[in-house]
Amino acid sequence: MANFDGGFSPETLASIPRNPIRSVSDLYPDRTATPSGTDFRGNPIFPVKDTGTVKRLDDQVPTTTQDMSRLYQWELGDTIYGDHAKHDKAMKNYIADITRADGAQEGYKHIFIDTFRPIGPQLERFKVKRKRRIVQD
Amino acid sequence: MAGVHRNQFTEAMKKDMYAYFWEKYDDTPPVHQEIFEGTTSDAAYEQFTSAIGLGELLEKPEGEDLQADAPMESYTIVCKNRSFGRLVRFSYETVQDSQKMGNTLMSTVATWGRMVPITKEKFYAKFFNNGALAAGHDVFNNSITGVVTDSSGNLIYDNKAFFSTTHTSRAGSAYSNYNSANALSHTNLQSTWLTYHNTNNRDERDEIVKLRANVLLMPPALKFTAQVILNTTLIPDSMDNDTNVLNSIVNPLEWDYLTDTDSWFLGQLKGGLMSTDREDVMLDFWQDETSKDYFASIFTRFGGCVTNWRHWIANNV
Numbered sequence A: 001m002a003n004f005d006g007g008f009s010p011e012t013l014a015s016i017p018r019n020p021i022r023s024v025s026d027l028y029p030d031r032t033a034t035p036s037g038t039d040f041r042g043n044p045i046f047p048v049k050d051t052g053t054v055k056r057l058d059d060q061v062p063t064t065t066q067d068m069s070r071l072y073q074w075e076l077g078d079t080i081y082g083d084h085a086k087h088d089k090a091m092k093n094y095i096a097d098i099t100r101a102d103g104a105q106e107g108y109k110h111i112f113i114d115t116f117r118p119i120g121p122q123l124e125r126f127k128v129k130r131k132r133r134i135v136q137d
Numbered sequence B: 001m002a003g004v005h006r007n008q009f010t011e012a013m014k015k016d017m018y019a020y021f022w023e024k025y026d027d028t029p030p031v032h033q034e035i036f037e038g039t040t041s042d043a044a045y046e047q048f049t050s051a052i053g054l055g056e057l058l059e060k061p062e063g064e065d066l067q068a069d070a071p072m073e074s075y076t077i078v079c080k081n082r083s084f085g086r087l088v089r090f091s092y093e094t095v096q097d098s099q100k101m102g103n104t105l106m107s108t109v110a111t112w113g114r115m116v117p118i119t120k121e122k123f124y125a126k127f128f129n130n131g132a133l134a135a136g137h138d139v140f141n142n143s144i145t146g147v148v149t150d151s152s153g154n155l156i157y158d159n160k161a162f163f164s165t166t167h168t169s170r171a172g173s174a175y176s177n178y179n180s181a182n183a184l185s186h187t188n189l190q191s192t193w194l195t196y197h198n199t200n201n202r203d204e205r206d207e208i209v210k211l212r213a214n215v216l217l218m219p220p221a222l223k224f225t226a227q228v229i230l231n232t233t234l235i236p237d238s239m240d241n242d243t244n245v246l247n248s249i250v251n252p253l254e255w256d257y258l259t260d261t262d263s264w265f266l267g268q269l270k271g272g273l274m275s276t277d278r279e280d281v282m283l284d285f286w287q288d289e290t291s292k293d294y295f296a297s298i299f300t301r302f303g304g305c306v307t308n309w310r311h312w313i314a315n316n317v
Helices: A010-015 A064-068 A083-087 A089-101 A119-136 B006-024 B092-097 B101-129 B186-199 B220-230
Strands: B037-040 B045-050 B076-080 B082-090 B215-218 B251-254 B264-267 B273-287 B294-306 B312-315
Touching: A089 B273, A089 B294, A119 B037, A119 B045, B006 B101, B006 B273, B006 B294, B076 B294, B082 B092, B082 B101, B101 B273, B101 B294, B186 B264, B186 B312, B215 B220, B220 B251
Parallel strands: B037 B273, B215 B251
Antiparallel strands: B045 B076, B082 B294, B215 B264, B264 B312, B273 B294
16 A cells, blocks of 8 residues: 555545554544553453443444445545455446536436336447447446 | 465355255245335346326217326335345465365355345345335335435335325325224225225225235234135124125235234235345355455345335324
C-alpha cells in the first residue's frame, strides 16, 4: 500500500483522518483506552466499547485488516488493490454495475411498462436495447 | 515450486464451499417466489414509468373533427438491487493447526446454505409486515446514494404507504387498499373481495381494468379460520341452508414470516410486486496479507419493489 493515496477519490481522502498511530489503542479504535485487567500472560486486556448498548458479533468488530476489506465502503472512483479485489468476482460485478449506472438515470425516463401485466417480459425488450447500446459505446 | 501454494489452497477450499453450500440449501420453494414476479436484472437498478396510455375513443359525429387527447405521464418506479453478505474470519493458527479444516469450513458454509433462503423470505415479507406504516419503511426505499434517486423515499411510487387509505390516481380519485381493523370472517372477506373487484379495479385514468384476486395470504395462525370460510359448501356458523359463495373463491396461502398473527391480505400472485435477481450466491475464501488470517465470505444481490398497489388489499394490520 505504498501508493495508498493514489487510488482514492478526493472525497474519500478528505474523510480519512490523517492521525499518526502513536499507541496500540490507535490501532483498535473500538477498544477502551484503559485496560480492564491483565490476561494470564500478563498482557493488558482492552475491552470492546459499547457492549452495554450494542451487541456486535466477533466478525463485525472492526479491526485494521478487516477495515481494508470492508465490502460496502467502496465509493465510485476508488481503485481497489490487493489479492481480494482481483479474485472476488462479486465485488467486480458490483463495482461495474455502479460505475455503469452513474449518471444513467435520465436515460430510463422513457421506458414505459404496463404494470397490470407481467413486467419481466416487457423489461426484457429494453434490456436487449441497453446491451446493444453498451456494445456500441 | 514444491509444496502447495497458498493460492491453490484457497481455490480448493472455495470449490469445496460450493459443494457444502448447495448440499445444505433448502430445496423447498420459498413463498416469496410465488408472490413476487421474479425478473432477472443486469444493472445496479431497474427503473421505468408505469404506462398510462390514452383515454377511450369517442364517437365522431358526421361532419365533425376528431377530438384531441393527450397522453398522461404516470409514476416512475425504481427497483434497486441490494447487496447481502457475511464474512467469517478464521485465525491463521486455527487453519494451520486444524487437521480437518474442511470440517470447520463445512459447518460454517452449511449454515449459510440454510440461511440464504431465510434471508430472502424475511426481506420480501417486510413488504407485507411494514406495508401499512404511514411513514414507510426502508424496504420501499430504492435510492442508491449518488447513483439513483427514488423520489418517493421510504414510501411506494405514489408517495403513500404500500397499504394506504389515501392512494390517489393520476386522474385524481382516491382509493384505499387498507383496512386497519377487519378481522378475517365470512362477511369481511366478502366485502374486501367486492372492494378489490368493484372499486379498486381502476387504472391511473380511473378506467376499468380487469383485476382478479386469486390468493388469501395469511400467517399460520389464521389457517383454520380461512379453511372454514373457503372450504365449506354452506355458509359457516349459520342456521340457514345458504350456499357458501366464498367456497374456493381464492387459494389460502400461509406464510410463516408474516409477523402479525391476525392480519390477512387479498391479492394476486405475481401481481404488483416485482423481485429482481442480480447475482446468485458467490462464496469466497482468501488469506489476508497483514494478519495471515483466513476469511470466508458470502455475497448475493437481489431486490424488490411495488409496481402496482391495486393487486393487494391489507386487512387487520
